Amino acid sequence: MSTTAPAQSHLASLEDLFRHFPDVPREVILKIELLSHGHWFTDAALAATQGSLVKSYRLFSYDLVSMDKLKRGEARQVPEWFYIFRGIYDLRAVAIQTTMDPTSPFIVDVSDGKLVLTLEGKILSDVSLPVRPDYYSKSFSNDVPYHEICAFGAFFTVFRQCQFWGPKEECRFCDINQNARQMKMSKDFTLNAPVKSIEQVREAGMEVSRNMLAKEGYQAPVSFIITGGTITNVLRGLEENEFYAEYVRALKDHGPRRHISLQTNAKTRDEIKWLHAQGMDGHHANMEVWDQRLFEWINPGKARRIGHAEWIKRMLDSVDILGEGNVRPNFVGGIEMAQPHGFATIKEALASTGEGLDVMMRNGVDPRFNQWRREPHSNIVQEHEQPPVPSEFYIRLMSKRYELWKKYALRLPVKTEFCETRRYIGVAHGTYDDFPLLFDAPWYQDAKARTPEEIVQLAAGWKVPRKVSIHGPEASLSQGERATGATVVV
Numbered sequence: 129m130s131t132t133a134p135a136q137s138h139l140a141s142l143e144d145l146f147r148h149f150p151d152v153p154r155e156v157i158l159k160i161e162l163l164s165h166g167h168w169f170t171d172a173a174l175a176a177t178q179g180s181l182v183k184s185y186r187l188f189s190y191d192l193v194s195m196d197k198l199k200r201g202e203a204r205q206v207p208e209w210f211y212i213f214r215g216i217y218d219l220r221a222v223a224i225q226t227t228m229d230p231t232s233p234f235i236v237d238v239s240d241g242k243l244v245l246t247l248e249g250k251i252l253s254d255v256s257l258p259v260r261p262d263y264y265s266k267s268f269s270n271d272v273p274y275h276e277i278c279a280f281g282a283f284f285t286v287f288r289q290c291q292f293w294g295p296k297e298e299c300r301f302c303d304i305n306q307n308a309r310q311m312k313m314s315k316d317f318t319l320n321a322p323v324k325s326i327e328q329v330r331e332a333g334m335e336v337s338r339n340m341l342a343k344e345g346y347q348a349p350v351s352f353i354i355t356g357g358t359i360t361n362v363l364r365g366l367e368e369n370e371f372y373a374e375y376v377r378a379l380k381d382h383g384p385r386r387h388i389s390l391q392t393n394a395k396t397r398d399e400i401k402w403l404h405a406q407g408m409d410g411h412h413a414n415m416e417v418w419d420q421r422l423f424e425w426i427n428p429g430k431a432r433r434i435g436h437a438e439w440i441k442r443m444l445d446s447v448d449i450l451g452e453g454n455v456r457p458n459f460v461g462g463i464e465m466a467q468p469h470g471f472a473t474i475k476e477a478l479a480s481t482g483e484g485l486d487v488m489m490r491n492g493v494d495p496r497f498n499q500w501r502r503e504p505h506s507n508i509v510q511e512h513e514q515p516p517v518p519s520e521f522y523i524r525l526m527s528k529r530y531e532l533w534k535k536y537a538l539r540l541p542v543k544t545e546f547c548e549t550r551r552y553i554g555v556a557h558g559t560y561d562d563f564p565l566l567f568d569a570p571w572y573q574d575a576k577a578r579t580p581e582e583i584v585q586l587a588a589g590w591k592v593p594r595k596v597s598i599h600g601p602e603a604s605l606s607q608g609e610r611a612t613g614a615t616v617v618v
Contacts, residue, residue: 137248138165138233138247138248139247139248139250142157142158142161142247145157145161145519145520145523146217148520149523152523152527153220153562153563153566153567154217154219155212155219155220155222155562155566156222156523156526156559156562156563156566157519157523158212158217158219158252158253159212159222159224159559159562160499160519160522160523160559161234161519162212162224162227162234162245163224163225163227163499163501163557163558164462164499164516164517164519164522165229165232165233165234165516166191166192166193166227166228166229166231166232166234166501167224167226167227167228167229167232167234167235167236167245168228168229168230168232168234168235168236169202169206169235169236169237170235170236170237170238171200172237172238173235173236173237173238173243173255174200174202174205174206176238176243176257177205177206177207177257178205179259179260180207180257180258180259180260181207181208181209181257181258181259181260181261181264181280181547182204182205182206182207182208182260182264182275183203183206183207183208183226184208184275184276184279184280184283185203185307185311185317186279186283186285187283187285187304187307187355188302188303188304188307188501188503189303189306189307189310189501189503189505190225190226190227190501190503190557191227191228191229191501191503191504192227192228192229192232192501192502192503192504193228193229193230193504194310194504194505195310195311195313195314196310196313196314197230198228201316202228203314203316204316204317206226206228207226207257207258208225208226208258208279208280208556209223209224209225209226209258209556210223210224210226210236210243210255210256210257210258211223211224211255211256211257211258211549211553211579211580212224212245212252212253212254212255213253213254213256213578213579213580214253214254214578214579215244215245215251215252215253215254216250216251216252216253217252217253218578219253219578220566220572220577220578220583221256221549221553221578221579221580221582221583222553222554222562222566223549223550223553223554223555223556224556225556225557227501233247233248234246234247235247236255239251242254242255243255243256243257254579256579256580258280258547258549261275261280261281261339261546261547262339262342263275263278263281263332263335263336263339266335267318268328268331271318272318272328273318274331274332274335276317276318277324277325277328277329277332278329278332278333278335278336278352280546280547280550281336281339281340281350281545281546281547282336282350282351282352282353282545282546282547282550283352283353283355284324284329284332284333284352284353284354284355284375284379285324285355285356286323286324286329286354286355286356286372286375287322287323287324287356287357287359287363287371288304288308288321288322288323288324288356288357289304289305289308289322289357290302290304290305290356290357290358291357291358291359291360291361291363292357292358292360292429292430293305295428295507295511296428296429297428297429297432298428298429298507299416299426299427299428299429299430300425300426300427300428300466300506300507300508300511301416301426301460301463301466301500301503301506301507301508302506302507303503303504303505303506304357305357306503306505306506307503307505308322310505323363323364326374326375326378327378329375329378329379330378330379330381333352333378333379333386336350336352336546337350337386339546340546347385348385348544349385349386349387349544350385350386350387350544350545350546351386351387351388351389351543351544351545352379352386352387352388352389353388353389353390353391353412354372354375354376354379354388354389354390354391355390355391355392355412356372356391356392358392358393358429358430358433359371360429360433368392368393369395369399369402369403372390372392372403373402373403373406373408376388376390376403376406376407376408377406377407379407380406380407381407387409387410387544388407388408388409388410389408389409389410389411389412389454389456390403390408390410390411390412391411391412391414391458392411392412392413393413393430393433393434394413394415394434394438394439394442394443395411395413395442395446396442396445397442397445397446397448397449400442400445400446400449400450401449404449404450408450409450409454410450410454410455410456411446411450411454411455412455412456412457412458412496413439413442413443413446413455413457414457414458414459415427415439415440415443415457415458415459416430416458416459416460416463417459417460417463417464417481418459418464418480418481418483418484418485419464419471419480419481419484420436420437421469422463422464422469422470422471422480423436423439424436425469426460426463426466426508440487443455443457443488443493444488444491444493446493447491447492447493451492452492452494452538452539453492453494453538453539455492455493455494456493456494456495456496457488457493457495457496458495458496458497458498459481459495459496459497459498460497460498460500461481461497461498461499461500461522461525461526461558461560462499462500462517462521462522463500463508464477464480464481464521465477465517465518465521466500466508466512466514467512467513467514467515468512474518474520474521474524477521477525478521478524478525478528481525482525482528485528485529485532486532489529489532489533489535489536489538490532490536494538495529495560496555496558496560497525497526497529497558497559497560498557498558499522499557499558499559500517502514502516522559526558526559526560526562526563527563529560529563530563530564530567533563533564534564540564540565540568540569541554541561541564541565542569542587548584548588549580549583549584551584551587552565552569552571552583552584552587552588553565553580553583553584554566569587570586570587571583571584571586571587574586
């Protein structure tokens with residue numbers, strides 16, 4: 129007779145994490161779990177997404193399942209992100225990037241007319257969705273929607289592919305080329321050209337500014353990010369710097385108070401000076417992983433073209449030109465423990481990346497961490513089974529980043545973006561901004577502020593509640609219950 133103990137339920141594992149890390153916000157722990165294990169939408173929840181800000185698949189897929197496995201048209205219905213709040217743990221609102229996986233124990237559903245997050249049948253929290261901006265309904269004369277040029281009022285992927293091809297060049301975690309291919313095969317996306325029109329990028333930027341003027345009643349500042357794949361040779365007759373600079377100039381012109389960040393390979397001091405003169409305000413030289421051995425394994429093209437030591441030097445040099453807070457390289461948090469060559473223990477992985485965090489943050493670099501999603505078409509998942517990285521690693525790593533954020537007195541991560549919640553609520557793809565915001569942002573400290581609506585009102589200094597967009601099953605929208613229903617805040 130077998131004496132093997134039954135596997136622990138996922139709910140029990142989650143609450144074990146709460147007990148083991150009592151000083152870490154529960155919002156952060158649950159978010160880490162949702163990004164690691166993905167989530168799924170019931171038919172009722174999927175129906176309730178109409179009118180929300182649809183997922184753009186703007187760069188990577190950020191899904192744990194390929195698009196051809198989505199049989200209900202989910203790719204054109206699910207939101208870019210959603211918010212969890214209140215519920216049995218009395219959560220404050222945090223944003224979760226939609227990460228589809230039909231096998232996930234986390235399910236977004238509708239209960240008593242409200243969108244909710246469930247785990248193994250137990251309701252954990254309320255859910256709300258970001259409402260679709262007005263400009264999402266507009267299209268160019270060639271029928272390309274504005275939102276396929278500019279996602280959520282901020283993000284322009286101007287080159288939808290990468291000239292690093294194959295396992296000897298591509299970053300192993302990356303599915304940019306495969307994601308573009310699956311978008312084209314799905315026939316659900318209008319824009320399939322790899323390079324976006326400069327004129328359409330300029331016009332989409334102007335339309336976002338017009339939308340902000342109409343919404344805010346004044347010309348609010350706006351931040352844009354330009355990104356795309358590496359150009360190893362030339363694209364449309366231009367080398368990488370000049371190619372991307374054309375888009376920087378297009379967005380910087382014809383609009384007041386624009387902050388333009390460019391996401392490319394690491395650039396030399398002279399290149400950063402030149403790009404800055406073209407209108408670039410911030411630069412993201414995405415290093416992906418700190419450890420030299422893993423950098424060379426994970427990023428073979430980057431390692432060959434620039435190299436580990438030179439990459440770090442260029443990032444640090446950029447601060448002298450662009451200033452602190454404007455150099456924000458991305459790291460794929462968790463890739464340190466990828467199979468088969470990643471670190472075998474959490475302790476080793478933390479020691480390596482923690483060292484990198486200290487080097488960067490004491491020199492004014494503000495590193496971002498996109499929590500690794502293990503996309504099925506990426507090289508690293510195709511070649512080797514990749515189990516979820518332990519949540520303990522993410523909790524300890526982001527705790528370390530927060531500790532250094534305080535030590536080096538870096539600024540509170542408040543943004544100047546089109547979507548109000550993205551200004552005051554942490555980004556959806558990782559928890560690096562959630563730690564300082566949840567612990568230190570004044571608008572998160574009010575015991576009564578739980579919904580996105582309430583947090584944004586406090587953050588913006590509103591004395592009287594303003595009209596906001598409401599979205600979700602009508603039964604949740606009775607007067608006096610907007611905050612507990614399926615509320616959508618732009």
